[in-house]
Amino acid sequence: MNEVVMRLNGVEKFYNKGLANEVHVLRGVDLSLSKGEMVALVAPSGAGKSTLLHIAGLLDAPDAGEVAIGGDVLSGRSDRRRTNARRNDVGFVYQFHHLLPEFTALENIALPQMANGVGKAAAEARGLELLARVGVDHRADHRPAALSGGEQQRVAFCRALANAPRVMLADEPTGNLDPATSDQVFDALMELVRGTGLSALVATHNMELAARMDRVVRLEDGVLVQG
Template identity: 75%
Template sequence: MSEVMLRLSGLKKTYKKGQTGEVTVLDGADLELARGEMVALVAPSGAGKSTLLHIAGLLDTPDAGTVEIGGVDMTGLSDRRRTVARRQDVGFIYQFHHLLPEFTACENVVLPQLADGVPRGEALTRACDLLARVGVGERADHRPSAMSGGEQQRVAFCRALANEPRLLLADEPTGNLDPATSDQVFDTLVELVRGTGLSALIATHNLELAARMDRVVRLDQGRVVPG
């Protein structure tokens, strides 16, 4: 039986709307993600994909329900312990790369490792290895502004994997790119995930990309259902 890397149970999340109204985004959402599994999460804009990912990645807390990563219930942890778990166990990729503009590609991949206590020499070696693996090794000394959109997103992939997380969460990771570049960058992401044995939950509007993953789920009225 495959080990469950991510288990979301009964997640509920409601936001205030205006002075008196409320909108329920998640209403008892359940999801299990096995070790090494790639799952696509599809839903229209505003259906709650980002909310689900933020809760799964410990960036937000649910109103009810639990989040388990690697069998550990993260829901009731202190902010400090959640921060440590997020830094060590979870890699997050956004639609926009969010690289630090004043640092080079290599430095952007080194910094999260230094924050986790990795010696600088070891961090540099891992950063160079990751950048080479995704085909931007020769751009290691370039700042994001001197790189193409596809190159920037590849560096963002490396940054997300810098601390060797067990779980990768991606929110429309190729949504900011043109179709041809999107396909190339997505190929790179799949190779990275498969090569490292990561579990990955990837939100995407692109049904062709979604079909290349192990399975597809979607959000329907606040719940996760088969795609």
């Protein structure tokens, strides 16, 4: 049996709970990610994909239910424990790269590692290794403004994997790119996921990209359904 890396059980989320304009965003969501599995999360805009990703990544708390990473239930734990889990176990990628503009591509990847206690030389070595995996190691010394949109997003993928997380959570990671660049960047994402053995939950509107992943789940009226 494949190792379950992340599990969500009965996750509920309300906005404006108890008020006349209450919105029940998530209605008992159950989801598990196995080691090395790449899962597409699809839903219409405003259906709660980002909310689900934020809860899975411990950036937001569910109103009910549990979030577990590596068998450790983290929902309801202390802020410090959840912060440590976010830093070490979860990598985030967004539609916009959010790279630090004053630092080079390599420095953007090394900094999260150095903040986690890794020495500069080791952090840069890992950064170069990750950049090579996605074919932009020759741009390591360039700042984000000197990189194309596709290159910036590849660097963002590498930064998300800098601290060797168990899970990558990606919110429309190719949504800001043209179709040709989107395909190239998604290929790079798949190379990173397959090459490092982590799990990935990827929210996307692109059904062609979704079909290339191991499994597709849909968020419909706050409920997660397969396929």
